[in-house]
Amino acid sequence: MKTPLDAAALKNRVIGLLARREYSRLELIQRLRQQAASVSILNNVLDALEQDGYLSDQRCAESFIRQRLGQYWGPKRIRYELQQKGIPASLINRLLEEADPDWDALALNLATKRFDLSGRADLKEQAKRLRYLVNYGFSYDQAQRALKTDLM
Template sequence: MKSPLDRQALKNKVITFLARREYSRAELVLRLKSKAESPDILEDVLDELEAAGYQSDRRFAEIFIRNRLSQCWGLERIRYELRQKGICPSLTAEVLQEQSPDWDLLARTLVEKRFGETLAADLKEQARRLRYLVNHGFSYDQAQRALKTDLQ
């Protein structure tokens, strides 16, 4: 069994992770808590790196949201994933407000990418497309508008 990482080794490990991509603080804690000598040392290292600007939950959220918007994910899915990664809902709302995406446009873009310009042939196909959009995090209303349907 490997010995626990001391303060400097832990700091180097975190910097190595952050050199590859952004991580939320909660992700780093989850990945490294079993490797650290103590949880207090890990928290101290993370506090130090956050103060130095190496780690930032805000920067992580901005990059994550920008990436998900480019992939045409909806609001609810983005909120859910950020919550899973330990980002507080208030920070998520703040970053989303700054980016101010057009959710209807994103939903329509996703429909065009996935289904093309053709309209659904029957109600079963319309329902399938609607479920697809809702599973991607769009509201029912946004999905309906994107599909140009009025399912009742």
């Protein structure tokens, strides 16, 4: 069994992780809880790194939103994933409002990337396309507007 990490080793480990990508505080706690000598030491290290500007839930959320918008994710899925990372709902809502993406255009771009929208589709194909967009986090209304269908 490995020896538990002390404060200095934990700090180095966290900085190494943050050098690769942004992590939320909850993600780091979940990832390093087993390796730390104690949870209080881990929290103290994370507090210090937060004060020094190395760790920021806002920066993590902003980075995640930018990345997922580039992958054509919808608002519901982005919200869900950020909540799983421990980001507060108020921060998520504020950052999504600031990003102000055109959700209908994103849904249309995703549908165009995945399906040939030039011809008419039967009901089964329309339902398949609608489910695809909903699975990416778009609401039924957004998916319908993007596909210009009236399924329900």
